[in-house]
Amino acid sequence: MENHHYDFAMWFCLGFACIDTNIIEFSLLGSFVKGRCTLWRVNDRAVFEPNLHDCASRDYVFVVNPSGANGRTGQQWKRMLPDLSSRLGRQCNIREELTTGPLHAIEIAREAVRDGAAAVIAVGGDGTLHEVLNGFFEDGKLVQSRELHPGPPTALGLIPMGTGSDLARHFRWKLNDKYQAIDRLVKGQKRRIDVGRVQLPEDRIDRYFLNVASLHLSAKAGHIAAMYKKLGNFCYVLGALKAFRAHEDRDLRMRINGGPWTVVPKVTAACVGNAKYFGGGMKIAPTADPFDGSLEVVSLADYKWYDFVLKMHMLYQGTHVHLDKVTTTSVHTFEVEEIEYQSRREDVFVQADGEHLGFLPAKFSILPEQLNFIL
Numbered sequence: 001m002e003n004h005h006y007d008f009a010m011w012f013c014l015g016f017a018c019i020d021t022n023i024i025e026f027s028l029l030g031s032f033v034k035g036r037c038t039l040w041r042v043n044d045r046a047v048f049e050p051n052l053h054d055c056a057s058r059d060y061v062f063v064v065n066p067s068g069a070n071g072r073t074g075q076q077w078k079r080m081l082p083d084l085s086s087r088l089g090r091q092c093n094i095r096e097e098l099t100t101g102p103l104h105a106i107e108i109a110r111e112a113v114r115d116g117a118a119a120v121i122a123v124g125g126d127g128t129l130h131e132v133l134n135g136f137f138e139d140g141k142l143v144q145s146r147e148l149h150p151g152p153p154t155a156l157g158l159i160p161m162g163t164g165s166d167l168a169r170h171f172r173w174k175l176n177d178k179y180q181a182i183d184r185l186v187k188g189q190k191r192r193i194d195v196g197r198v199q200l201p202e203d204r205i206d207r208y209f210l211n212v213a214s215l216h217l218s219a220k221a222g223h224i225a226a227m228y229k230k231l232g233n234f235c236y237v238l239g240a241l242k243a244f245r246a247h248e249d250r251d252l253r254m255r256i257n258g259g260p261w262t263v264v265p266k267v268t269a270a271c272v273g274n275a276k277y278f279g280g281g282m283k284i285a286p287t288a289d290p291f292d293g294s295l296e297v298v299s300l301a302d303y304k305w306y307d308f309v310l311k312m313h314m315l316y317q318g319t320h321v322h323l324d325k326v327t328t329t330s331v332h333t334f335e336v337e338e339i340e341y342q343s344r345r346e347d348v349f350v351q352a353d354g355e356h357l358g359f360l361p362a363k364f365s366i367l368p369e370q371l372n373f374i375l
Protein backbone atom coordinates (compact mmCIF):
# COMPACT_ATOMS: atom_id res chain seq x y z
CA MET A 1 0.00 0.00 0.00
CA GLU A 2 1.39 3.38 -0.96
CA ASN A 3 2.18 5.66 1.94
CA HIS A 4 0.32 8.61 0.49
CA HIS A 5 -2.88 6.56 0.67
CA TYR A 6 -2.30 6.26 4.40
CA ASP A 7 -1.51 9.94 4.77
CA PHE A 8 -4.75 10.79 3.04
CA ALA A 9 -6.56 8.28 5.25
CA MET A 10 -5.06 9.76 8.40
CA TRP A 11 -6.17 13.30 7.56
CA PHE A 12 -9.56 12.01 6.51
CA CYS A 13 -9.82 10.23 9.83
CA LEU A 14 -8.68 13.27 11.80
CA GLY A 15 -11.64 15.20 10.39
CA PHE A 16 -13.90 12.23 10.77
CA ALA A 17 -12.81 11.54 14.34
CA CYS A 18 -13.42 15.16 15.33
CA ILE A 19 -16.92 14.99 13.93
CA ASP A 20 -17.39 11.59 15.44
CA THR A 21 -16.11 12.64 18.86
CA ASN A 22 -18.69 15.41 18.88
CA ILE A 23 -21.38 12.94 17.94
CA ILE A 24 -20.23 10.62 20.69
CA GLU A 25 -20.01 13.38 23.31
CA PHE A 26 -23.40 14.63 22.21
CA SER A 27 -24.95 11.19 22.30
CA LEU A 28 -23.29 10.50 25.64
CA LEU A 29 -24.80 13.70 26.99
CA GLY A 30 -28.17 12.62 25.70
CA SER A 31 -27.79 9.11 26.91
CA PHE A 32 -26.61 10.30 30.31
CA VAL A 33 -30.13 11.52 31.01
CA LYS A 34 -31.48 8.25 29.68
CA GLY A 35 -28.55 6.43 31.31
CA ARG A 36 -29.52 7.50 34.82
CA CYS A 37 -32.19 4.80 34.77
CA THR A 38 -29.61 2.17 33.94
CA LEU A 39 -27.29 3.57 36.53
CA TRP A 40 -29.97 3.44 39.18
CA ARG A 41 -30.96 -0.03 38.11
CA VAL A 42 -27.33 -1.08 38.50
CA ASN A 43 -27.14 0.67 41.83
CA ASP A 44 -30.36 -0.93 43.04
CA ARG A 45 -28.67 -4.26 42.71
CA ALA A 46 -25.46 -2.97 44.29
CA VAL A 47 -24.44 -3.83 47.80
CA PHE A 48 -24.90 -0.66 49.80
CA GLU A 49 -22.63 -0.31 52.76
CA PRO A 50 -22.76 2.87 54.84
CA ASN A 51 -19.33 4.48 54.89
CA LEU A 52 -19.04 4.55 58.65
CA HIS A 53 -18.91 0.74 58.84
CA ASP A 54 -15.93 0.24 56.61
CA CYS A 55 -14.27 3.61 56.76
CA ALA A 56 -13.93 4.81 60.34
CA SER A 57 -10.21 4.87 61.18
CA ARG A 58 -9.37 3.12 57.92
CA ASP A 59 -7.63 4.72 54.94
CA TYR A 60 -8.94 5.73 51.56
CA VAL A 61 -5.76 5.56 49.48
CA PHE A 62 -5.74 7.64 46.29
CA VAL A 63 -3.16 6.42 43.78
CA VAL A 64 -2.55 9.35 41.45
CA ASN A 65 -0.70 9.18 38.14
CA PRO A 66 0.46 12.81 37.78
CA SER A 67 1.52 12.18 34.17
CA GLY A 68 -1.89 10.77 33.07
CA ALA A 69 -3.73 12.46 30.18
CA ASN A 70 -0.50 14.19 29.24
CA GLY A 71 -0.13 15.77 32.69
CA ARG A 72 -3.73 16.95 33.10
CA THR A 73 -4.45 14.29 35.75
CA GLY A 74 -1.93 15.81 38.16
CA GLN A 75 -3.34 19.31 37.71
CA GLN A 76 -6.98 18.24 38.05
CA TRP A 77 -6.18 16.16 41.11
CA LYS A 78 -4.60 19.16 42.87
CA ARG A 79 -7.74 21.17 42.15
CA MET A 80 -10.14 18.53 43.49
CA LEU A 81 -8.23 17.53 46.63
CA PRO A 82 -9.59 20.35 48.89
CA ASP A 83 -13.22 19.47 48.02
CA LEU A 84 -12.55 15.78 48.42
CA SER A 85 -10.91 16.29 51.84
CA SER A 86 -13.74 18.44 53.11
CA ARG A 87 -16.46 15.97 52.08
CA LEU A 88 -14.83 12.57 52.54
CA GLY A 89 -12.25 13.52 55.19
CA ARG A 90 -14.98 13.69 57.87
CA GLN A 91 -15.49 9.94 57.59
CA CYS A 92 -12.11 8.56 56.51
CA ASN A 93 -8.37 9.07 56.55
CA ILE A 94 -7.45 10.31 53.10
CA ARG A 95 -4.02 9.22 51.89
CA GLU A 96 -2.56 10.59 48.67
CA GLU A 97 0.12 8.55 46.86
CA LEU A 98 1.70 9.87 43.66
CA THR A 99 3.21 7.36 41.26
CA THR A 100 6.79 7.92 40.14
CA GLY A 101 6.69 5.78 36.99
CA PRO A 102 5.15 2.78 35.22
CA LEU A 103 4.11 -0.12 37.48
CA HIS A 104 4.62 1.89 40.70
CA ALA A 105 0.83 1.95 41.23
CA ILE A 106 0.88 -1.87 41.58
CA GLU A 107 3.25 -1.66 44.56
CA ILE A 108 1.36 1.19 46.21
CA ALA A 109 -1.98 -0.59 45.89
CA ARG A 110 -0.59 -3.91 47.15
CA GLU A 111 0.86 -2.29 50.26
CA ALA A 112 -2.42 -0.43 50.88
CA VAL A 113 -4.43 -3.68 50.68
CA ARG A 114 -1.95 -5.36 53.06
CA ASP A 115 -2.36 -2.43 55.45
CA GLY A 116 -6.14 -2.98 55.44
CA ALA A 117 -7.20 0.19 53.61
CA ALA A 118 -10.97 0.67 53.27
CA ALA A 119 -10.50 1.49 49.58
CA VAL A 120 -7.80 2.06 47.00
CA ILE A 121 -8.86 4.57 44.37
CA ALA A 122 -7.07 4.91 41.02
CA VAL A 123 -6.85 8.55 39.91
CA GLY A 124 -5.99 8.60 36.22
CA GLY A 125 -6.78 6.59 33.13
CA ASP A 126 -7.47 2.94 32.44
CA GLY A 127 -3.73 2.23 32.65
CA THR A 128 -3.56 3.47 36.24
CA LEU A 129 -6.72 1.52 37.14
CA HIS A 130 -5.13 -1.56 35.55
CA GLU A 131 -2.05 -1.21 37.75
CA VAL A 132 -4.05 -0.55 40.92
CA LEU A 133 -6.21 -3.61 40.17
CA ASN A 134 -3.07 -5.73 39.75
CA GLY A 135 -1.94 -4.60 43.21
CA PHE A 136 -4.93 -6.49 44.66
CA PHE A 137 -3.38 -9.79 43.44
CA GLU A 138 -0.12 -11.59 44.08
CA ASP A 139 1.03 -15.06 42.98
CA GLY A 140 -2.38 -15.73 41.45
CA LYS A 141 -4.34 -14.92 44.63
CA LEU A 142 -6.05 -11.93 46.21
CA VAL A 143 -3.72 -10.13 48.63
CA GLN A 144 -4.84 -10.47 52.25
CA SER A 145 -4.79 -7.69 54.82
CA ARG A 146 -2.25 -7.98 57.68
CA GLU A 147 -4.70 -6.14 59.92
CA LEU A 148 -7.77 -7.66 61.47
CA HIS A 149 -10.72 -5.41 60.63
CA PRO A 150 -14.37 -6.00 61.40
CA GLY A 151 -15.27 -4.28 58.11
CA PRO A 152 -15.36 -5.59 54.54
CA PRO A 153 -12.23 -6.19 52.44
CA THR A 154 -10.53 -3.34 50.60
CA ALA A 155 -12.67 -1.91 47.81
CA LEU A 156 -11.43 -0.68 44.44
CA GLY A 157 -12.46 2.72 43.09
CA LEU A 158 -11.76 5.03 40.17
CA ILE A 159 -11.65 8.77 39.56
CA PRO A 160 -11.50 8.79 35.75
CA MET A 161 -9.03 11.41 34.56
CA GLY A 162 -7.20 9.69 31.71
CA THR A 163 -7.10 10.15 27.94
CA GLY A 164 -9.51 7.36 26.99
CA SER A 165 -11.05 6.55 30.40
CA ASP A 166 -13.01 3.79 28.70
CA LEU A 167 -14.19 1.92 31.80
CA ALA A 168 -15.89 5.12 33.00
CA ARG A 169 -17.78 5.24 29.68
CA HIS A 170 -19.19 1.78 30.42
CA PHE A 171 -20.78 3.11 33.61
CA ARG A 172 -21.80 6.34 31.86
CA TRP A 173 -19.80 8.37 34.35
CA LYS A 174 -18.94 11.89 33.30
CA LEU A 175 -15.25 12.12 32.53
CA ASN A 176 -13.25 14.70 34.48
CA ASP A 177 -16.27 15.69 36.62
CA LYS A 178 -14.91 16.08 40.13
CA TYR A 179 -18.34 16.64 41.74
CA GLN A 180 -19.76 13.41 40.37
CA ALA A 181 -16.60 11.50 41.36
CA ILE A 182 -16.66 12.85 44.92
CA ASP A 183 -20.41 12.11 45.26
CA ARG A 184 -19.79 8.55 44.23
CA LEU A 185 -17.09 8.06 46.85
CA VAL A 186 -19.15 9.71 49.59
CA LYS A 187 -22.17 7.49 48.80
CA GLY A 188 -19.82 4.48 48.88
CA GLN A 189 -22.11 2.05 47.02
CA LYS A 190 -20.28 -1.09 46.00
CA ARG A 191 -20.84 -4.18 43.98
CA ARG A 192 -18.79 -7.35 43.42
CA ILE A 193 -17.18 -7.02 40.01
CA ASP A 194 -15.75 -9.68 37.67
CA VAL A 195 -12.06 -9.50 36.86
CA GLY A 196 -10.46 -10.73 33.62
CA ARG A 197 -7.14 -12.56 33.75
CA VAL A 198 -4.61 -12.83 30.94
CA GLN A 199 -1.68 -15.21 31.08
CA LEU A 200 1.27 -15.14 28.66
CA PRO A 201 3.29 -18.25 29.54
CA GLU A 202 6.24 -17.43 27.24
CA ASP A 203 6.62 -13.94 28.68
CA ARG A 204 5.84 -15.22 32.21
CA ILE A 205 3.12 -12.60 32.53
CA ASP A 206 0.01 -13.01 34.63
CA ARG A 207 -2.17 -9.88 34.63
CA TYR A 208 -5.68 -8.91 35.64
CA PHE A 209 -7.94 -6.51 33.73
CA LEU A 210 -11.30 -4.85 34.30
CA ASN A 211 -12.01 -3.41 30.88
CA VAL A 212 -10.84 -4.90 27.55
CA ALA A 213 -7.85 -7.02 26.56
CA SER A 214 -6.99 -7.69 22.93
CA LEU A 215 -4.49 -9.11 20.51
CA HIS A 216 -2.86 -8.38 17.18
CA LEU A 217 -3.80 -5.15 15.34
CA SER A 218 -5.80 -3.53 18.17
CA ALA A 219 -3.08 -4.35 20.71
CA LYS A 220 -0.36 -2.93 18.48
CA ALA A 221 -2.54 0.14 17.86
CA GLY A 222 -2.79 0.72 21.62
CA HIS A 223 0.98 0.40 21.94
CA ILE A 224 1.50 3.03 19.23
CA ALA A 225 -1.28 5.26 20.62
CA ALA A 226 0.62 5.55 23.92
CA MET A 227 3.23 7.64 22.05
CA TYR A 228 0.63 10.17 20.86
CA LYS A 229 -1.44 10.87 24.00
CA LYS A 230 -0.90 14.58 23.39
CA LEU A 231 -3.49 14.24 20.62
CA GLY A 232 -6.20 13.18 23.06
CA ASN A 233 -8.56 10.44 21.87
CA PHE A 234 -7.39 10.78 18.28
CA CYS A 235 -4.21 8.96 19.40
CA TYR A 236 -6.19 5.71 19.19
CA VAL A 237 -7.34 6.30 15.60
CA LEU A 238 -3.82 7.32 14.60
CA GLY A 239 -2.41 4.27 16.43
CA ALA A 240 -4.74 1.97 14.46
CA LEU A 241 -3.85 3.54 11.11
CA LYS A 242 -0.14 3.31 11.84
CA ALA A 243 -0.53 -0.29 13.04
CA PHE A 244 -2.17 -1.20 9.71
CA ARG A 245 1.00 -0.10 7.85
CA ALA A 246 3.05 -3.20 8.60
CA HIS A 247 0.11 -5.41 9.50
CA GLU A 248 -0.45 -8.96 8.24
CA ASP A 249 -3.58 -10.91 9.13
CA ARG A 250 -2.64 -14.22 10.75
CA ASP A 251 -4.18 -17.70 10.85
CA LEU A 252 -4.35 -18.45 14.58
CA ARG A 253 -5.32 -21.45 16.69
CA MET A 254 -8.09 -20.68 19.16
CA ARG A 255 -9.83 -22.63 21.92
CA ILE A 256 -12.96 -21.64 23.81
CA ASN A 257 -13.89 -22.89 27.30
CA GLY A 258 -11.32 -25.71 27.11
CA GLY A 259 -12.98 -27.26 24.02
CA PRO A 260 -11.23 -28.37 20.81
CA TRP A 261 -8.61 -26.15 19.12
CA THR A 262 -9.72 -24.63 15.81
CA VAL A 263 -7.78 -22.68 13.21
CA VAL A 264 -9.28 -19.24 12.55
CA PRO A 265 -8.02 -17.80 9.26
CA LYS A 266 -6.89 -14.21 8.61
CA VAL A 267 -7.35 -12.83 12.10
CA THR A 268 -6.94 -9.04 12.13
CA ALA A 269 -7.70 -8.58 15.83
CA ALA A 270 -9.47 -10.35 18.68
CA CYS A 271 -10.82 -8.30 21.58
CA VAL A 272 -11.83 -9.72 24.95
CA GLY A 273 -14.32 -7.50 26.74
CA ASN A 274 -15.18 -7.56 30.41
CA ALA A 275 -16.68 -4.11 29.72
CA LYS A 276 -17.78 -2.48 26.47
CA TYR A 277 -15.38 0.29 25.39
CA PHE A 278 -11.77 0.72 24.33
CA GLY A 279 -9.75 3.10 22.15
CA GLY A 280 -11.31 6.28 23.55
CA GLY A 281 -14.98 5.41 23.05
CA MET A 282 -15.07 2.56 20.52
CA LYS A 283 -17.88 0.25 21.69
CA ILE A 284 -15.92 -2.84 20.76
CA ALA A 285 -17.78 -5.40 22.93
CA PRO A 286 -21.34 -4.03 23.06
CA THR A 287 -22.87 -6.82 25.15
CA ALA A 288 -20.01 -7.16 27.65
CA ASP A 289 -21.04 -6.75 31.27
CA PRO A 290 -18.54 -6.87 34.17
CA PHE A 291 -21.21 -8.38 36.45
CA ASP A 292 -22.34 -11.34 34.31
CA GLY A 293 -19.52 -13.84 34.96
CA SER A 294 -18.34 -14.03 31.34
CA LEU A 295 -16.12 -12.31 28.76
CA GLU A 296 -17.25 -11.24 25.30
CA VAL A 297 -14.79 -12.16 22.53
CA VAL A 298 -15.10 -10.04 19.38
CA SER A 299 -12.93 -11.24 16.47
CA LEU A 300 -12.27 -9.26 13.29
CA ALA A 301 -11.02 -11.24 10.29
CA ASP A 302 -9.68 -9.95 6.96
CA TYR A 303 -10.45 -6.40 8.16
CA LYS A 304 -8.67 -3.86 5.97
CA TRP A 305 -7.52 -0.33 6.77
CA TYR A 306 -10.27 1.03 4.53
CA ASP A 307 -12.89 -1.03 6.43
CA PHE A 308 -11.58 0.66 9.56
CA VAL A 309 -11.83 4.13 7.98
CA LEU A 310 -15.18 3.70 6.25
CA LYS A 311 -16.89 1.81 9.07
CA MET A 312 -15.33 3.65 11.97
CA HIS A 313 -18.70 5.04 13.08
CA MET A 314 -19.91 1.43 13.50
CA LEU A 315 -17.08 0.78 15.97
CA TYR A 316 -18.18 3.78 18.05
CA GLN A 317 -21.84 2.70 17.92
CA GLY A 318 -21.15 -1.00 18.54
CA THR A 319 -22.94 -1.99 15.31
CA HIS A 320 -19.73 -3.47 13.77
CA VAL A 321 -20.75 -6.81 15.35
CA HIS A 322 -23.34 -7.20 12.55
CA LEU A 323 -20.63 -7.17 9.83
CA ASP A 324 -19.69 -10.45 8.13
CA LYS A 325 -16.05 -9.97 9.09
CA VAL A 326 -16.87 -9.80 12.81
CA THR A 327 -17.85 -12.65 15.15
CA THR A 328 -18.78 -12.47 18.84
CA THR A 329 -18.80 -15.22 21.46
CA SER A 330 -19.44 -15.24 25.18
CA VAL A 331 -16.72 -17.25 26.96
CA HIS A 332 -15.23 -18.21 30.31
CA THR A 333 -11.81 -19.01 28.90
CA PHE A 334 -10.23 -18.15 25.55
CA GLU A 335 -6.83 -19.42 24.43
CA VAL A 336 -4.95 -18.23 21.36
CA GLU A 337 -1.65 -19.31 19.87
CA GLU A 338 0.23 -19.15 16.61
CA ILE A 339 -0.03 -22.15 14.31
CA GLU A 340 3.73 -22.51 14.03
CA TYR A 341 4.11 -22.37 17.78
CA GLN A 342 7.75 -23.50 17.69
CA SER A 343 8.78 -20.55 15.53
CA ARG A 344 7.22 -17.77 17.58
CA ARG A 345 7.63 -14.49 15.71
CA GLU A 346 6.78 -12.12 18.56
CA ASP A 347 4.67 -9.95 16.29
CA VAL A 348 1.18 -10.76 17.57
CA PHE A 349 0.86 -8.13 20.33
CA VAL A 350 -1.27 -8.64 23.45
CA GLN A 351 -2.61 -5.77 25.59
CA ALA A 352 -4.94 -5.40 28.58
CA ASP A 353 -6.70 -2.16 29.59
CA GLY A 354 -4.54 -0.37 27.00
CA GLU A 355 -1.24 -1.59 28.51
CA HIS A 356 1.13 -3.58 26.31
CA LEU A 357 1.86 -6.96 27.92
CA GLY A 358 3.77 -9.10 25.39
CA PHE A 359 3.06 -11.58 22.60
CA LEU A 360 1.13 -14.77 21.89
CA PRO A 361 0.43 -17.42 23.13
CA ALA A 362 -2.18 -16.08 25.57
CA LYS A 363 -4.97 -17.39 27.77
CA PHE A 364 -7.83 -15.13 28.87
CA SER A 365 -10.23 -16.15 31.64
CA ILE A 366 -12.89 -14.63 33.85
CA LEU A 367 -12.81 -14.56 37.66
CA PRO A 368 -16.40 -13.79 38.69
CA GLU A 369 -17.24 -11.37 41.52
CA GLN A 370 -13.67 -10.92 42.72
CA LEU A 371 -13.69 -7.45 44.27
CA ASN A 372 -15.92 -4.78 45.79
CA PHE A 373 -16.01 -2.00 43.21
CA ILE A 374 -17.23 1.48 44.14
CA LEU A 375 -20.06 2.47 41.82
Ligand SMILES: Nc1ncnc2c1ncn2[C@@H]1O[C@H](COP(=O)(O)OP(=O)(O)OP(=O)(O)O)[C@@H](O)[C@H]1O
Residues within 6 Å of the ligand: 065, 066, 067, 068, 069, 070, 099, 100, 101, 102, 103, 104, 123, 124, 125, 126, 127, 128, 129, 131, 161, 162, 163, 164, 165, 166, 229, 354, 355
Ligand atom coordinates in the same frame (compact mmCIF):
# COMPACT_ATOMS: atom_id res chain seq x y z
N1 LIG B 1 4.71 9.01 37.35
C1 LIG B 1 4.60 8.48 36.14
N2 LIG B 1 5.39 8.91 35.11
C2 LIG B 1 5.27 8.40 33.88
N3 LIG B 1 4.41 7.40 33.54
C3 LIG B 1 3.60 6.93 34.52
C4 LIG B 1 3.68 7.43 35.85
N4 LIG B 1 2.76 6.77 36.60
C5 LIG B 1 2.16 5.90 35.77
N5 LIG B 1 2.66 5.99 34.53
C6 LIG B 1 2.25 5.25 33.30
O1 LIG B 1 1.36 6.11 32.57
C7 LIG B 1 0.61 5.29 31.68
C8 LIG B 1 -0.73 5.89 31.33
O2 LIG B 1 -1.46 6.18 32.45
P1 LIG B 1 -3.05 6.46 32.49
O3 LIG B 1 -3.77 5.29 31.97
O4 LIG B 1 -3.35 6.90 33.87
O5 LIG B 1 -3.31 7.72 31.54
P2 LIG B 1 -3.74 7.79 30.04
O6 LIG B 1 -2.91 6.83 29.24
O7 LIG B 1 -3.71 9.23 29.67
O8 LIG B 1 -5.28 7.34 30.05
P3 LIG B 1 -6.05 6.10 29.30
O9 LIG B 1 -5.26 4.86 29.64
O10 LIG B 1 -7.41 6.10 29.92
O11 LIG B 1 -6.06 6.45 27.85
C9 LIG B 1 0.55 3.93 32.35
O12 LIG B 1 1.14 3.00 31.46
C10 LIG B 1 1.41 4.05 33.59
O13 LIG B 1 2.27 2.94 33.76
